[in-house]
Amino acid sequence: MPDSSGPALDVRDLVVTGERGRNILEIDRLDLAPGTALGIEGPSGAGKSTLLFALAGLAERATGRVSWNGTDLLSLSADRRTRFRAESIGLIFQDFLLFDELGPAANAGLQSLFAPKAKRAGLKDRAAAVLARLGVPSEARTVASFSGGERQRVGIARALAHDPAILLADEPTANLHRAASDALTDDLLADVRERGRTLIVVSHDERLLSRMDRRLRIADGRRVA
Numbered sequence: 001m002p003d004s005s006g007p008a009l010d011v012r013d014l015v016v017t018g019e020r021g022r023n024i025l026e027i028d029r030l031d032l033a034p035g036t037a038l039g040i041e042g043p044s045g046a047g048k049s050t051l052l053f054a055l056a057g058l059a060e061r062a063t064g065r066v067s068w069n070g071t072d073l074l075s076l077s078a079d080r081r082t083r084f085r086a087e088s089i090g091l092i093f094q095d096f097l098l099f100d101e102l103g104p105a106a107n108a109g110l111q112s113l114f115a116p117k118a119k120r121a122g123l124k125d126r127a128a129a130v131l132a133r134l135g136v137p138s139e140a141r142t143v144a145s146f147s148g149g150e151r152q153r154v155g156i157a158r159a160l161a162h163d164p165a166i167l168l169a170d171e172p173t174a175n176l177h178r179a180a181s182d183a184l185t186d187d188l189l190a191d192v193r194e195r196g197r198t199l200i201v202v203s204h205d206e207r208l209l210s211r212m213d214r215r216l217r218i219a220d221g222r223r224v225a
């Protein structure tokens with residue numbers, strides 16, 4: 001059953017500047033209803049990853065408004081922003097930041113170390129379910145010897161383990177073979193359709209983009225009509 005209390009995105013006059021003060025992203029307005037899947041596309045260097053970072057409240061030198069269901073990330077203190085992210089946002093980014101000395105289940109269920117006791121078992125179960133669904137090797141070895149695609153899937157399982165209301169993904173299918181890519185897309189969209197989750201993906205993968213509800217093209221740091 002759709003969860004209509006999920007977050008809606010409201011971006012106004014978002015400007016992100018680079019280290020030398022140049023505007024690398026300018027988005028006047030972006031609204032997203034709860035339960036929507038948005039694909040972001042555009043040429044290399046267009047500002048897609050910068051936008052995703054800004055939507056997670058991770059962009060340095062960002063001004064304007066990035067509001068999720070009435071909470072403007074840019075006006076929160078760094079601590080509160082971190083807390084909001086931990087509770088509500090799942091991030092699938094390119095460098096997977098795995099702990100090489102841990103196995104896939106421990107990496108994917110990492111947040112259980114910090115979660116309230118009542119949530120730990122559910123988090124580990126969900127991490128294990130996503131790993132299995134994406135076909136990650138389950139034998140007891142550390143991820144140090146995993147391939148790029150396997151590491152990516154462990155990172156994805158970690159992002160999904162705490163069941164976030166908002167999922168932001170940068171090229172989530174880039175290193176995946178067709179079957180894993182399709183399974184991941186199906187799972188992400190099931191969360192959107194059945195549970196009112198909000199999904200935003202940056203991708204060059206037409207197969208993935210074509211399944212999104214909306215698409216946003218960016219070039220030179222701006223929306224293209």
Ligand SMILES: Nc1ncnc2c1ncn2[C@@H]1O[C@H](COP(=O)(O)OP(=O)(O)OP(=O)(O)O)[C@@H](O)[C@H]1O
Pocket residue numbers: 017018019020024042043044045046047048049050051
């Ligand atoms: N901190 C920074 N200071 C200055 N310029 C930056 C900074 N971060 C990113 N840029 C520049 O801003 C532009 C947008 O970068 P971004 O990574 O968002 O592009 P992208 O659309 O995700 O590209 P790709 O598809 O190649 O990953 C690029 O020209 C990049 O070099």
